[in-house]
Amino acid sequence: MDTTGKILFINEALYRLILMILTLGQGVHSMPVPTDIPMCTASETAQYRLTFTGKWSQAAFPKQYPVYRPPAQWSNIIGVTHSSDYHIWQRNEFASNGVREFAEKGEAWTLMKEVEAAGERIQSVYGILSAPAVVGGTGQMNTEFEVFARHSYLSFIVRIVPSPDWFVGVDSIDLCDGDQWKENVSLELFPYDAGTDSGFTFSSPNFETIPQDRITQITSSFPSHPANSFFYPRLKHLPPIAKVMLTKIKKTNQIISLPVEPTQSNQLPTGNEIEDKLINTPLDCEVSVWSPWGLCKGKCGDSGVRHRTRYILMHPANNGAACPLLEEERKCFPDNCL
Template identity: 90%
Template sequence: MDPIIYSEAVYRFILMVATLGHGILSMPVPTDIPMCTASETAQYNLTFTGKWSQSAFPKQYPVYRPPAQWSNLVGVTHSSDFHMWQRNDFASNGVREFSEKGEAWTLMKEVEEAGERIQSVYGILSAPAVVGGTGQMSTEFEVVARHSYLSFLVRIVPSPDWFVGADSINLCDGDQWKDNVSLELYPYDAGTDSGFTFSSPNFETIPQDKITQITSSFPSHPANSFYYPRLRHLPPIAKITLTKIKKSNHQSPIINLPMEPTQSNQLPTGNEIEEKLINTPLDCEVSVWSPWGLCKGKCGDSGVRHRTRYILMHPANNGAACPLLEEERKCSPDNCL
């Protein structure tokens, strides 16, 4: 599968939604949620950094058809009464299509309908796909006091229905905009596909499950690509950094359309990004023993029979070495007359 690129139709749709959303009158928000009273708009730079390296996530790391990579980022600036997605809730059809296929049309339609129904959406933002598990993408966006929250999704490619993202990051603190926000990101399962591995074929989950965070022990199945029973916690698979760059008096939300992904999205080298290299130990995994073979030997003497097993997963990063793959034991030869 090639890196995911939005079609021209989606570009136009994003612009249309943003234009419509900005022209809608505000509605009252719930009184039990802290109000943002910042008097001016704020502009932020968003930087997404992929940390999905083979050293940090050695188990079944996808190296081809397709290799590890990230989809476009799709985000929304909104009020407190809107949720693009929520942990422990069911994924919408739009979130389902995006997490499974990287298709954003239905998700954008849902955003448009929410903007028309509850006047909760201010703008839509997007950033280009990253060619590789480690790399960066960035964009800029604008927020206002009535719509001070940011939510976004990035699909893990390849995967059944896995993604990273954030739900309702509040960029406002009273009457001030936050200067910096940084979040480590971990994988989520949209609950719509039952595959265990990055390259699992499509196998619809019926009935649909709720969105859950994937951990080193959940789902607790050895076939799971993120199953590392020796770890208490998975290392972060990505990171998002939000930096307030300047005040803005623009009268319309900023929309950044994604570019075609290129190799220039790869992580800078040297001291440009100070990230400690994570080496996650991967223990050897072997199959169950085969049945014992026939007893071989001369009649009247003790014979020997064998059984074998094979390697399912080779160790990596100083993980436990593989045990013996063959055993023998004494026996009485078969078919002696």
């Protein structure tokens, strides 16, 4: 079984496990811990459709774009509906063991246990939602979920595959506005580093971060290292790598509805309202440092020539700066002539 096949098998197994959990128990219907944050006063529950769209294309992110073993793709989405006192992850805070395992390996077992424990302990989690993986950097996954006044927040996480510990997601978006539910919410997503693995590139080997760092957003200039797969010093901001649309739909008797089969599209959708103009990010040529000067070649008594060379580290793309000269020469006089 090749690498992509193994990932598909794991994603389908995880998806079916989550579906079984959701079937056995449709969320936790407990009273939340009181907080000072104003509560939603909507009188009825609301049902939403979540549409996740991957925008991780080679044109938008040409640097080190993974094309095989495995190619660019997205993991299952893991999300929860909850009250304001719960967070599945937070920017500038440490990732839990569950988030760590999911961000690094795509394994959701520990994360699901943490969510379940939070629902039982602090009574803040209402329901769990999931959708199958997107096999490609561009493509979609959909799911439906329900919220109600005491648990009006949504959080989720999706792993970037392949990557050391990178993900996209949302932390605590409130779908309630006073006594009304929001009709539509559109969010652009950018990559985050879970702070648990120190790799710089999509295909970096496992290199544990000791001590663990906090969750940070990856930008075009941070981490400031030329080896970083998202390092584009010419850009002020990275283009969004994904997008999520939350649309309020007509209420049904089901708390959650999941698609039957995993999405296997690797192209952006066409002919619908969520299609965006494709972005072409310029990638400048990168070259190595110069080699030492070679031996002086020439006849004794006459001037000769010596050379030095460098090689291309990164070919340019999308009208990025062209590569400079890769060879130089200069005059010299041969040594040790007899």
